[in-house]
Amino acid sequence: MSRGRKRLKQAASEQDFTLKECQSIVQAVSLRGSNQIKIMDAKRDNSLALFPESLCIRRGTFLASYFDSSFTLVQTVETKIKSSLFATLYFGLAVTQQKSRRDMCEIPRDLMIEVFMRLPAKSLMKFKCISKHWSSLISSRYFCNRVFTVARQQQPRLYMCLVDQFGQRELLSLSMSSTSPDNTCFVVDQDLSSPGMGGFFLSIVHDLMCFYVTTNACIYNPNTKQLLTLPAIKSDIIDEQGQRKDTRYPIGHDPVNDQYKLFCTIAISSRGLANLKSEHWVFVLEAGGLWKKVVPREHYHPHAPLSRGWFVSGSVVHYMAWLDMHICAVVSFEITSEELTIIPVPKKAGDVFLPAVMMMADIIEYGGKIAIFDHSYLDDEGLVDLWVLEDAGKKKWSKQTLVLQPCQRHLVHDTELKVKGTIRDGKVILAPSEMGSGFYIMYYDIQSNSLTRVKIEGVPHYWFDKICYFDLKFMDESESFIYLET
Known part of the structure; x- marks a missing residue:
């Protein structure tokens, strides 16, 4: 001694x-x-x-x-x-x-x-x-916040939600393969994956993830294994027979009041987005929390969140929506003030926007700015239209057309792709709408107009060759310990 x-x-x-x-x-x-x-x-x-x-x-x-x-x-x-x-x-x-x-x-x-x-x-x-x-x-919230501020510099972890047509669910945790020197392979960590967990429309903030199961939103902390199922919303708008209903649940953080809030958008519409109605609700993640309806501004425009993408910038949740069949817009919800802002994407001379049901586009973060990544013509012509919101206050947009390198056109041939956000260096994540004999994603480098195919290994075989929904999100924050109060 x-x-x-x-x-x-x-x-x-x-x-x-x-x-x-x-x-x-x-x-x-x-x-x-x-x-x-x-x-x-x-x-x-x-x-x-x-x-x-x-x-x-x-x-x-x-x-x-x-x-x-x-x-x-x-x-x-x-x-x-x-x-x-x-x-x-x-x-x-x-x-x-x-x-x-x-x-x-x-x-x-x-x-x-x-x-x-x-x-x-x-x-x-x-x-x-x-x-x-x-x-x-x-x-205590004080301890949780202290833990979150400690930099632990972990490698980004990819989470995948899988849901089949019979309701079978699984949440897979993936990390970069140690045998992949060029970072082109993710491997499922079986010890950290959770059968029976996960759902639709995955969103993540500060290591808290939110997904949608049947009529309820669920909050899950993969570090502590805590799951919180929120009460169903008693909506004021009811979908009638033949109408479409879209519901989204992004999660955000209010830094002023140190609160986590769930923001819900509900929209119903008839064929061709006719008779469009929408409403919004907020749930503060705290003991005894309840859904509270958001009162929109005077010039509010109903919209349908048909795309699956959104991202959080500071205390603002951004997502893409449609005002009608031919006009898309960026909708921003300020978590602290609980105010909505809608900025339509303009049309320039010669621009041809596909109808909402045909347009392959979604919102991304590009250089710290809001952008719309439209890859509707990537398969046929190798082209991508990138709309960037240069000044939100003045509603000023810029547009540039990206041309994929000809030698990589075969990577997107006859493949329907979905935007799944971006990674740290700004590359856009593209994933096939349907997975066949294997799972993979691709990174689109906007600077070099090149694609990188990234394999996903270790997905259980019973998910192959079956009709299933899947969503992907990176969790690249330091490990946190957020306690879910019920």
């Missing part, structure tokens, strides 16, 4: 370590840039371990260390363990209750938070079962 003390003292004097005063006599040595933390009092006469306030450590010398999501405890004096089950719950930490307040040491809240932040979400969920104090701390 003396050698261990010497190493700890020596490490504390190095520049890579920081010595932080936690209480009058307690200090913590933390190694920056790693997942290791060592705690010992200044005189090495007393010790602190990570326990609730109701528990304490008998005076002695301990060294508490964190390695690979587990704790090890080394002690130099004999300590009795009151409960072997308790010790198991604490992942090997020896605990004992003190009979004297004189020997009791309380653990600073900030110190507990700093150590908890270095743990993976799976361990934190287990630690919630240890005591009410830990459960309250880990579930």
